[in-house]
Amino acid sequence: ADKMHLKLTINGEQFETLCEPRELLIHVLRERFNITGPHIGCETSHCGACTVDLDGKSVKACTLFAAQAQGATITTVEGLASPEGMHVLQEMFREHHGLQCGYCTPGMITRAWRLLQENPDPTEEEVRFGMAGNLCRCTGYQNIIKAILAAAAIMNGRDAAADDA
Ligand code: FES
Ligand code: FES
Structure with missing residues (x-):
């Protein structure tokens, strides 16, 4: 299948990769970008272990294709702490x-x-x-x-x- 050039802003940093549009966002985060805070529990949208913040909304990252996240601004648990300490x-x-x-x-x-x-x-x-x-x-x-x-x-x-x- 044709790969897409996916660009995301995650925890304030730019990330880019070539991936298949049908790849799940949770897999892109964990496997391509090594952002492993969001976990995979059920992979069927029930458990919320994969929850990330996407353009100001809570989203279960196992329910979204990479293609649907194109250009999004994402915050994960890794992005909540500040240099002064934990949230x-x-x-x-x-x-x-x-x-x-x-x-x-x-x-x-x-x-x-x-x-x-x-x-x-x-x-x-x-x-x-x-x-x-x-x-x-x-x-x-x-x-x-x-x-x-x-x-x-x-x-x-x-x-x-x-x-x-
Ligand atoms: Fe359970 Fe996404 S892994 S809702
Ligand atoms: Fe173990 Fe919530 S699943 S602390």
């Missing part, structure tokens, strides 16, 4: 034990990052609804929700501990 979501996942095996975590955090831009101060129910596309096989949902609410509290200038009480 507050990453800090709160650590503090509240929002991960067990960690397989779902890059997708969870990348989705939560977009959720808190869509809805900067969500209720617990809104977090649960907003995260519904991401599954955790270790079923650590309570702490994932806690971590996201704690991050939201900090981002809104409240003391996360006080919010907990």
